[in-house]
Every structure is written in structure tokens, then in C-alpha cells.
Amino acid sequence: MEEVIRVDGISKYYQLGAVSSGSMKDDIRHLFHKLTGKEKQFYDSNVQDEQGTYALSNVSFSVNRGEVIGLIGKNGAGKSTLLKIISRITEPSAGTIKIKGRVSSLLEVGTGFHPELTGKENIYLNGAILGMKKPEIDKKLEQIVEFAGVGKYLYTPVKRYSSGMYVRLAFGIAAHLEPEILIVDEVLAVGDAEFQKRCLGKMKEVSGEGRTVLFVSHNLSAVRDLCTRGVLLENGKLTFDGPVSGAIEKYFAHGGDMSKTGVVPAGYERLYGTGEIRIHSAYVTDPAGKVMQNVFFRSPLTIRLDYECFEEVTDALFTIRIARTDGNFAGSSDYLSSTGECLSINKGKGFVTAELDETFLPGEYCIFVSAARSNGTAIDHIERIFDFTVLKNAIGKGRHYRWTTPTGFVEFKTKWQIKP
């Protein structure tokens, strides 16, 4: 196996607040100190001082030729920073990265597109920005135009393109790059479902050709589909490097005991949310209010969510999402969509219960909960607050689940009819 990327002890330090105070006096003094060697910068990854923070600290891993690596982690874990460093958009504060072969990084499609230029002119411009040479673009032009389906509009300025055409053209150029190493960031987040499918297909094709791909996405099922290996970043540190299923498992498992009890531990670090309401716990409960970690097949599923409100919110809603522990979401429900109205919540503690009229197929599930405003602003959000298992057995004389492996997540409510 040939090593093509070696990331060695990469750290990235960001100063918080004003980077330069904007005052020239400070900068000149800084420069003077630097010249006279009085000031030395230390990059000690254990220190998180008042002025700055480590977006990445001491991250090391290596990539072999032909591997497709999924880089996962929560918002702010340092994925984008790492990608930017590998793409040479920003420099590391410490450590080195060595790369063998031609790299193309797609942190966005259509970089540098000029609205006034025609489709064809933009193909050449964007292709050159992404590192292609003229003969290469000449050769690929026809394929790109065909892929994007913009043949008729090749000589029209792209500002007159529909947004779909625009994205297709942009992705078409990117897809016809032939790098040895491809770095992709969330490009799949744009475009409609059909287009996303096409992007994924193209990426599969690329990885099938034995090229090395580094893929960052929140779309965990895409990551699982495409990648052979997963690298998990948490708070700027690499915490897992191995099979992709393991990485996803660990990504969800950060909660520790929380997922067993459903109680959010004190000092739990929230990723986002404005904080007027804090969710204290959420779990599956039986009619008597007992926490249920194992649920019989076909028995009703009630989820209880305890909260405390610190500031009155007049347009609140709660959302419950349920996922398999391998990362695939089974479904979700929110108060506003179900009832058509918002909740007005006063200061103090309270709880909501949600009874799900749905038969989950046997398997391991986890619950995600959040509180938000009707405009979508997150108030509180907790991932994998509670895990539960749906057993294969049903209560009493009920129908047990017959098969070895369930297909999908829920049993359809079906009215069968047969006319012999």
C-alpha cells in the first residue's frame, strides 16, 4: 500500500476576537519584537488561553492510495479547518502534511464563476482555477456540456442560467477533473434530490477508479455508502480512525451514560441553541412513567421530555427524531407540524409527552430531541439523548416479529386485500 497523504501533528490555533487590534501601533511593536527575536510563539496544544483556541490539536493520520476516507464530526469539531489546511487555503500553526500526486479540492462548486461570462468561458475559467490545463479542458468540454445538459446555452452568460443549470454546470466541471486525490466538502448539500443522487454516483465512480478521496459530510448514510474508512474529529482532536461503521457508532456514542438514563448530565456541552429552554431529560416511558430501555414489538411508544424554561417563549416547538444507532434516521416529528400550532412556554419546569402511533421494527434506536422557535432558530438541541431497543417479541398473544433481519424502520399500516 502506498501512502499518499501523511498528516503529522497538525494543530491550528485561532485567535479569538479581533485578530489584529486594528491599531498600527500594536502591529508595529509586534513586528519589532519579532525582528529582535524577543517574542516567541509557542504552540502547545494543551493550552487554551484567553486569547485563542485550538481548532485542531495534534491531528495525525495517513491515507493510502485508493482509500475513500470519510471525515466526520460535529459542527466545530475542526473538519473544515483540517480540509482547508490540506487544500492549502490556510496554514497550520504546527505540524506538517505531505501529499503525493495531484490534488483537487472541492470545497464548493463553481468557484470563480463570473456571471457575465458565457457557459463556455466559465468552463475554461473554473477549470483553470481548479488546476486543469487548456488541452485537458478542450478534451473534456464535450463531456462536461453533456453532463450538465447546457448544450443550447453554451454561449449564454451564466447569470441567465436557472439555478439548477448553474449548479449542474459547476458540478460537471468538478466531476471531470481527474485528480489522483479528491477532497470534497459537503458539495452534496446543494441541489435537488435527483442531482444529489447523481453527485453521489459520480463520487462512487471516482472512488471505484482507484482514486483517493477525502470526504467530509454530515450526510452519514452517504459517508457509510462511499467510504471505506472513517476518521472522527471531536473538539479538534482525532478520536477515532478505523472502519467507517465504527466511526459512525462512536460519533453517536459521545453521550456516555446519558443514552442509558435519558438524563442530560450537568455541564453537558451544547453545540448550539439560544438557551431560553433547556431540555433536562427525554426517554421512552411506559404508562406508569417508568423508563423503558427495551420495548416490546408493537407496544405503544411514549416519549417523555422534561424541560426547564428560563425565559418566556411564545412560539416554541419540540422536535423528536429517532435514528438507528448506525446513524440512519428513521423519522421525526415536531409539535408544530403535528398540531398546527406553537407552544407558549412560561418560566419554570415542565414536561411534554409524545405518543408515537407507529410500529418500529426490531432493532437499536436512539432519540434526538430539540426545542426551537417557529422560525427555525434552535433553542436547545441534544443528540442521542436516549437509546432504546425494540424487541422481536410482542406482548401476550400478539404477533411476534418473524424474520431474522428487519427491512427498514417501521411496519407500514397496510390494508391487504386479495381476490382469488
Added chain:
Amino acid sequence: MSKPETESTKWDIEISPSSRLLNFNELWKHRYLISVFASRDITTQFKQTLLGPLWYILHPLLTTFLFVIVFGKIANLDTDGSPRVLFYLSGIIIWQFFSSCFISTANVFTSNAYIFGKVYFPRLVIPVATVISLLVRFFIQIILFAIVFLFLRYTDDVPDSIGLNAWVIFLPVLLLIAGCLGLGCGLITSSLTYKYKDLSHFIGFAIQFLMYLSPVIYPSAMFKEFAWVFTWNPLTYVIESFRYGLLGTSEMNGQGLIYAAVFAILVLLAGVILFNNSSRRFMDTV
């Protein structure tokens, strides 16, 4: 992760926090990108304008017209023995080349942040491409100058002593000096404007001021008291030699030209170093 480095492992790219001050080799590798950016600069400039590239010609002509009226007819300033139109036009063409190089490279970082944040290529590609697109404009304007010159020769009483002479072969050198000066100043400014945004407001004013300290509108010989300003201003020698080559008026100062060349190289070198230095920091500060 510290495997011993074997002879067979050869890395193409090494990323580390080290400082690369100058890397012209990499710039050369990206020459196709430079040409694409340069042609983008030219083609996008006139999209959606009625007259299109005609503006390359109209702009200096209208400015000359203005100068002839204000500085010639009203202020009645001396033009060193050359016809006013030719004197102003030649001054404007070379001055605009310098000042456009300066202005359009002074905001490289802020105006290209959207590209710099997404793709890597040597950042110097963009300002170099800008200068090349300005060179194209310059050549179109030089042709305009020739046409105006011939027109005046046959319709007006331009004396035979006025005209091209052998020094015109120095034209590429003059261009190079003006271009290096403009680019150098622009690069130095750009590495400051991304931090101190106020500076970009000041630049337009500063360049206008600089024009009055250069012999664009009047010959340098006109000022006796402020002679030192013109002596130290490297642009004096560039502009006057340019006129000397094209018209045979003004003076050709060999020593001054060498001074201007050395000055330009130093400014450019300082500009490139500062620029490269700030391009490494830029993405973390915006």
C-alpha cells in the same frame, strides 16, 4: 506517526507553517491560469456596455480633451515645446498604465476573498494577471496615439522635429519599470488594506496627489522650487523618457532611468514578500 523517510518516498506537496517568501517557479507553473484571469479581466470589463472596448480609446481621448481645456487653454501651462494634445495624451497613457496597475492590485485580498477561501493557487496569479490585462490596454492606446499623431501631422502644423526617435526602443523597459512600480505599490498596499480597511479609501486620493507630483500635466522643468520632488520621484524619468521616445521633446535622463529601475525592483521585491506573507495570514483574519 514518525516513520523513517525512505529514499523512495517523494512527496509532491509539503504543507508546514514555514515561510515561503518567494516562489516564482510555482507562479510559472500556473501561467495558463494567469492567462485565463487576464482574459477574464478584459472580457468582463465591457460586458453590457454599449461601446465595449472602445472605452479603452475614448477614456484617454476625453481626458486629453479635458486637460487641453483646463490646463492648456485656461491655465495656459507650458508643454515643453510639444503640441498640447500629444503631450497630454502621451502622459495620460503611461500614467494610466502605472496608476491602474496600482489601484487594481491594491484590493486583491478583499475583492477575491470568495475565491481565495475555496481554492488554492499562488495568490500572486491574480495581480500578475491584472497587470497583463492592463498591458493589453496599453498597447491599444499606443496605437491610438500613433493614429492621433499621424492625424495631427497631416492636418495640423506639427513641426517635423516632433516625432519618434531611436530611444523608442526603450519603450519595453519603461513599461517594465512602470508596471513593476505599479504592481509593487499595489502589492504593498494590498497587504495593508485587508487589515486596515480605511486605507482603500485613501488610495484613490493618494494616487491623484501623486499625479500632480509627476510630470503628467506639466514638464518637470517647470518647477524650480519643487525640483527635488521630481528628482526623487522615479515616475518623472519614466514619463519624460516615454515622451522623449515618442515625441523627441522633454529629456532623456539615463542616470535617472537607472535610479527608477532600481527603485522599481526594490518596491516590487518588497511588495511580493509582503504580499506572500499576508496571503498566508489572510484567510484567518477575514
